[in-house]
Amino acid sequence: MAEVLVLVDHLDGEIKKSTFELLTAARALGEPSAVVVGPAGSGGKLSEGLKAHGAAKIYVAETDSSDFLTPQVSVLASLVESKDPAAVLIGVSADGKEIAGRLAVRTNSALLGDVVGVSAVDGGAGATHSVFGGAFIAEAKANTAHPVITLRPGSVEVEAADGAGAEESVEVPAASGRSATVQSREPVTGGDRPELTEASVIVSGGRGVGSAEQFSVVEGLADSLGAAVGASRAAVDSGFYPHQFQVGQTGKTVSPQLYIALGISGAIQHRAGMQTSKTIIAVNKDPEAPIFEIADFGVVGDLFKVAPQLQEEVTKRKS
Amino acid sequence: MNIVVLVKQVPDTYSERKLSSGDHTLDRDATDAVLDEIDERAVESALQLKEANDGSEVTVVAMGPDRATDAIRKALSMGADKAVHLSDEALHGSCAVQTTRALAKVIGTLGEVDLILAGNEASDGRTGAVPAMIADVLGLPALTHGRELTVEGSTVTVRRETDDGVTVLSAELPAVVSVNEKINEPRYPSFKGIMAAKKKPVTTLTLADAGIDASEVGLATALSTVTSSQPKPPKSGGEKVEDEGDGGQKIAAFLVGQKLI
Numbered sequence: 001m002a003e004v005l006v007l008v009d010h011l012d013g014e015i016k017k018s019t020f021e022l023l024t025a026a027r028a029l030g031e032p033s034a035v036v037v038g039p040a041g042s043g044g045k046l047s048e049g050l051k052a053h054g055a056a057k058i059y060v061a062e063t064d065s066s067d068f069l070t071p072q073v074s075v076l077a078s079l080v081e082s083k084d085p086a087a088v089l090i091g092v093s094a095d096g097k098e099i100a101g102r103l104a105v106r107t108n109s110a111l112l113g114d115v116v117g118v119s120a121v122d123g124g125a126g127a128t129h130s131v132f133g134g135a136f137i138a139e140a141k142a143n144t145a146h147p148v149i150t151l152r153p154g155s156v157e158v159e160a161a162d163g164a165g166a167e168e169s170v171e172v173p174a175a176s177g178r179s180a181t182v183q184s185r186e187p188v189t190g191g192d193r194p195e196l197t198e199a200s201v202i203v204s205g206g207r208g209v210g211s212a213e214q215f216s217v218v219e220g221l222a223d224s225l226g227a228a229v230g231a232s233r234a235a236v237d238s239g240f241y242p243h244q245f246q247v248g249q250t251g252k253t254v255s256p257q258l259y260i261a262l263g264i265s266g267a268i269q270h271r272a273g274m275q276t277s278k279t280i281i282a283v284n285k286d287p288e289a290p291i292f293e294i295a296d297f298g299v300v301g302d303l304f305k306v307a308p309q310l311q312e313e314v315t316k317r318k319s
Numbered sequence: 320m321n322i323v324v325l326v327k328q329v330p331d332t333y334s335e336r337k338l339s340s341g342d343h344t345l346d347r348d349a350t351d352a353v354l355d356e357i358d359e360r361a362v363e364s365a366l367q368l369k370e371a372n373d374g375s376e377v378t379v380v381a382m383g384p385d386r387a388t389d390a391i392r393k394a395l396s397m398g399a400d401k402a403v404h405l406s407d408e409a410l411h412g413s414c415a416v417q418t419t420r421a422l423a424k425v426i427g428t429l430g431e432v433d434l435i436l437a438g439n440e441a442s443d444g445r446t447g448a449v450p451a452m453i454a455d456v457l458g459l460p461a462l463t464h465g466r467e468l469t470v471e472g473s474t475v476t477v478r479r480e481t482d483d484g485v486t487v488l489s490a491e492l493p494a495v496v497s498v499n500e501k502i503n504e505p506r507y508p509s510f511k512g513i514m515a516a517k518k519k520p521v522t523t524l525t526l527a528d529a530g531i532d533a534s535e536v537g538l539a540t541a542l543s544t545v546t547s548s549q550p551k552p553p554k555s556g557g558e559k560v561e562d563e564g565d566g567g568q569k570i571a572a573f574l575v576g577q578k579l580i
Contacts, residue, residue, distance in 0.1 A: 068462075068488055073455070094447070094464055094481035101448025102455040104416050110543035111415050113446050121546075131548070136338050138548035143541065177458030180488040183476070187484035201579075225580070243501065244482055250356070250500075258579050260570075275554060279577055281570055287559070294554040297573045301562025309567025314580055317571070 002030035002086035003057070005079055007072065007099065009091050010038060011187055013045035017198065018091035018151070020158040023053040025118045025151055029125055030086040032163070033057040035079060037072045039064055043167060051165030053158070058165050063172045067179035069095060073102045074173045080107045080146050087125045088148045089118070100150045110142035116155035125149065134255070134276035153197050154255065196228045196245060201258045204230035204247055204274070205240065208263020208284060208303055212240045218262055221307045224314040230254065232270045248273035262303045266291025283307065320375040320470070322365045323426060324399065325437040325450070326358040328383050328390035342538060343545035344412050354390035357438030359397070359505035361498050364468055365436050366398045366506070372470075376400050380425055382410065382418065388521070395516035396508035402521040403429070409526055412538025419452040421536055424529045426457065432493055434475065439464045439497040450497040460490035463497040 004026040009016040019034075026032035034055040036043050043060030050058055061075040076088060076099070088103065090096045092114050104111035110125075117128035125147045129138045196202065203225065205218035215231075222229045231241035233248050247254055249272040259277035264270060266282070266289055274280070275294055282295035283303045292298040299306050330345065330353075339346040362379070369375040379394040379402040381387045391402045405425050413421065426432060435454075440447035454461035462477035466485075469476050475494050479486040480501070508516070526533055534540055560569055574580045 068460075068486070069451075093483060095483065097447040098451040098461070098463060101415065101419075101446060101452040102461075104542075105419050105452045105455055108416070108542070111446070111448075112543055113415065113448075126546075129545075131338065134551060136548050136550050138338065138343055138545050140543050140545045142543050144543075147543065177455065178460045178490065178494075180460040180462045180477075180490045180494070183487040183489055185484065185486045188482065258574070276551075279579060280554075281573070283566065283570075287561075292559050293556045295559070296557040296577075297570060298556065298559040299562050299566040299570060300559065301566045305564075306562055306566035306570070309565075310570050311567070313568055313571035317575075317580055 003033045003083050004030040005076060005083070005085045005088040006032050006034050006055070007076065007088070007090045007096070008034050008036045008046060008050065009093065009096065010036070010042065010046055013042075015046055015049045016091070017158065018093070018153040020053045021153065021156040022089045022091055022151055023050070023055060024159045025156045026087075026089050027054060027161070028118050029120055031056045033059060033083070033085070035059045035061070035076060037061045037063065037075050037172070043169070047165055047167060051163050052160055053163070054161035055163040055165050058167045059170045060167055061170045061172050065172065066182045067175060068182050069099055069102070070175050070179040071172045072099045073106065074175060075170060076103050077106050078173050079170065080109070085146050088146060090148065090150050092150045092152045096150055100148045104148040107146060108144060110144045110147040112140055112142060112147055112149045114150055114152050116152050118149060118151065130276065132272055134253070135272060193222065194226070194228045196230060196247070196252050197254060199228035199254070200256050201225045201227035202230050202247070202254055202256045202277075203227045203260045203262065204232065204264060205235055205262045206232035206264030206270070207234035207238060209235060209240055214304070215241055217304060217307050221260065221262075221311045224311045232264045261291050261295070262307055264291055265289045266294065320368060320372045320433045321431055322368060322375060322377045323429060323432050323435045324358070324361050324365045324377060324379050324394065325422065325435065326362065326379055326381050326390050326394050327355045327438075327441050328381070328387040329353065329355045329441055338548045342412060343548040344538070354393040355438055355441050357440065357498070357500055358390070359393070360500065360502050361436045361438050362394045362397050362399060363503045363505040364498050367503070368434070368470060378403060378429060380422065381405070382422055382425070391521055392516050393508065395519045395521075396513040397506055398512060401519055404521055404523045405529055406523055407526045409533045409537045412541060413536045414541040414543050415446045415449060415452065416542050417536045417540070419449055419456060421529070421531055422449070423453050423456040424531050425524060426453070428524070428529055434470070434492060435459070435495045437495070437497045439499050450495050454495035457495070460494045462488045462490055462494060465496055465498045466501050468496055468498065468502065
């Protein structure tokens with residue numbers, strides 16, 4: 001069975017959930033081989049988790065290089081050459097996209113970016129794209145060997161599987177060009193709320209929230225539901241909430257089980273980032289707001305009355 | 320300093336975007352086209368560096384159909400000095416890898432370049448990696464997603480901000496830098512700037528001019544092919560009620576019915 005290389009995303013000895021999604025998705029194309037690139041000692045800490053999610057092999061490249069992303073690209077490129085894998089799977093993130101792009105252009109491989117599903121097509125690799133915030137579904141196929149595929153987090157349900165997890169240490173090849181040097185790194189420490197793109201419930205606020213202080217209404221409801229907090233572009237542009245929480249065409253694309261839109265009119269800019277949510281609830285003063293066209297349940301009213309009441313109901317049910 | 324800024328004309332994100340039914344490429348005629356917002360910020364960064372370094376020149380590079388000229392003019396009216404536009408029918412449907420190689424060839428025609436600037440991610444394709452891919456082809460360092468950019472002597476430093484955190488990167492010039500949406504507020508073109516832009520040189524290159532073989536680009540030889548595309552059926556609205564003091568309770572009841580709480 002052909003190997004499928006999966007780049008492991010890890011931080012401080014913890015494997016990111018997106019890596020387990022990749023290991024699950026990889027099985028549609030072949031046998032997953034995990035690729036760990038990191039500082040000395042990385043491999044040992046990660047092998048249990050990788051084995052439990054079906055990694056047949058674990059390639060470990062330990063390096064203390066401060067070259068930015070180049071070790072990952074070089075290790076994957078040399079494995080593509082020596083193992084001729086059916087595909088290389090990488091999670092969508094700023095780093096992941098960059099590693100994937102550089103690898104594809106270096107190994108002359110198809111780049112199937114930001115896909116939501118992976119499948120075997122005519123002996124090659126195929127992928128499903130959700131385009132323009134889910135307004136279009138497109139199927140694509142690779143025309144080359146060893147395509148490089150980036151998978152959007154949250155698009156595949158993780159399934160545990162036993163893998164042999166045979167470890168093999170690999171060298172980091174010398175860089176072919178110049179690299180940027182990492183001077184310092186401060187990873188984001190996760191807050192108490194779930195990550196926006198991974199959350200199963202999201203409560204978002206729009207222009208109707210009115211101010212940064214009043215976003216506490218959105219946060220309060222979100223916390224009662226264990227939800228992530230999102231914001232529309234109008235709210236972000238007005239300075240109510242930080243940009244990294246923006247949902248929409250120029251922000252994050254989300255697809256949670258439940259999306260609650262508070263004071264969001266539902267311009268196409270916003271809808272494109274959330275319209276594939278399973279269930280959509282909208283609260284807006286304006287009965288003509290376009291958000292109601294896609295809401296499964298809508299309340300025409302004042303969000304400052306409706307949201308706290310809903311929060312109270314949710315809290316009651318929990319106790 | 321010789322600064323190159325890569326710009327892209329994209330569908331306005333406030334308009335509805337479509338894929339064409341024939342070859343599943345972006346239907347560029349169905350939407351309003353604008354200079355990508357993030358690229359305006361890349362142009363602004365280039366202009367700030369030019370203003371701080373006497374004798375600098377800013378060259379705008381774009382690849383795309385004829386109407387990409389509008390995006391180029393916008394960049395020139397902001398203050399860029401000249402532009403190079405790779406425009407050839409044969410480019411239609413090129414994949415990210417082909418686009419990267421084509422742009423790298425165009426940059427190769429420009430002589431000595433110190434800094435290549437770009438937006439971190441176009442709002443239409445969202446590959447989000449083309450600047451780093453170009454750097455890889457050219458053997459240059461890639462300093463991406465810059466929130467802050469400084470050049471001191473021959474060293475460029477970028478504060479890279481992404482969802483995953485902050486990384487400070489440095490490299491010797493020449494280098495490729497991509498900027499994020501927080502790096503600056505792009506200036507509005509002045510009337511004088513708009514008038515001046517009309518006289519600024521725009522070189523249009525065909526594939527042959529840039530030394531690119533037609534077989535290296537385009538839909539037919541793309542490394543990946545979109546085999547089908549279809550619009551998702553629009554979601555239809557469900558129940559809508561007026562709040563009569565029990566709106567929150569009604570939502571809760573609906574969520575209980577859906578087993579969501």
